[in-house]
Amino acid sequence: MGDRQNRVGSKIGGAGVAGASESNVDRRERLRKLALETIDLAKDPYFMRNHLGSYECKLCLTLHTNEGSYLAHTQGKKHQTNLGRRAAKDAMEKPDAMAPLTAAQQQALKSSSSTAPSFKRNIIKIGLPGYKVTKIRHPTSRQYLVIAAEPYETISFKVQSRDIDRAEEKLWSHWDVDQKMYTMQFFFKNDQRLLSSSRMESAPGYNSAAAGGPPGASGSQMANPLNPFHAPMRTAA
Incomplete structure (x- = not known):
């Protein structure tokens, strides 16, 4: 049986040297206590408690069993990177209404922009596409x-x-x-189409019935000068 009292870094009555798992537990506990002192969960827009009693981060879509786990997550790299991306997106959409970024958000924004890959699309321009402009007006407007x-x-x-x-x-x-x-x-303003229509109606031999109106109706009553599809017709006398 080996000597367990004179190991390196141990004391008599102590628990011995901490391993990797114990170090991680201690680190998460320290981060949780630090976050509790600086962060108010009631004002955190990304903190949500679901119907199962667990906690979720709406920004990173992660699930946490308790508040300490969520607070430790907020101090991690993933959450800080997503905060920087969200701040950059809000700055692009609302540059005037965007509040000034904090030092932590600016640092996260720089780290996310430096690590995010950039893609450039190489597109060959082949000219303007074919198009046609059509203006339609209601005749009785x-x-x-x-x-x-x-x-x-x-x-x-x-x-x-x-x-x-x-x-x-x-x-x-x-x-x-x-x-x-x-x-x-x-x-x-003078409309050439209306002028030609009025001249045709006043010309001799104009028949209102041939133009589409009932017999006995005058040309000025039946012809609608505002209708471009209702052009008066002229027949031989």
Whole structure:
């Protein structure tokens, strides 16, 4: 039987030299006590207790049996690296609303950026893709002229959905102080399609029935100048 009292590093009445497992237990206990002094679990957004009574880290998706295990996890490299990645993601999405990072978060961000692999995609540009722009307007759509003056209610007038000529001599308004009257004048821009339609209706030999209207109806009543698909037809006299 060997001498167990005069071993290296041992004392009489002591438990002997600690092994690797005992050292790990002591290290985790020291980390837990340190974390309890500096971290408030009630304010930790990633600390969650599930329905089974155990604890989870919502950032790293790890499961812990007690609070000490979770606190030891928060001091580890995996949790600190994920904190840095989350801080970098929040800084990219909300650069103005992002609060300044703490020293620990900045250190974790540097370590995660240095260890994370970077990939660069090499793509050969082959030119612009083929495309076509189509503008569709409803033929019976309207636009509204809105006039507001305190303390009266706001009123609006429904006018044709055509471009307005905004030249100074055609668009003007006037307020009569004596009569308390507001006057406004505006003109629509000339539309070649409408001009050709009106000329065709006024031409001799134009038949409203041939254009799609009932017999006896005039061309100005049946032809809709705002409808580009309802073009009047001209027949021989």
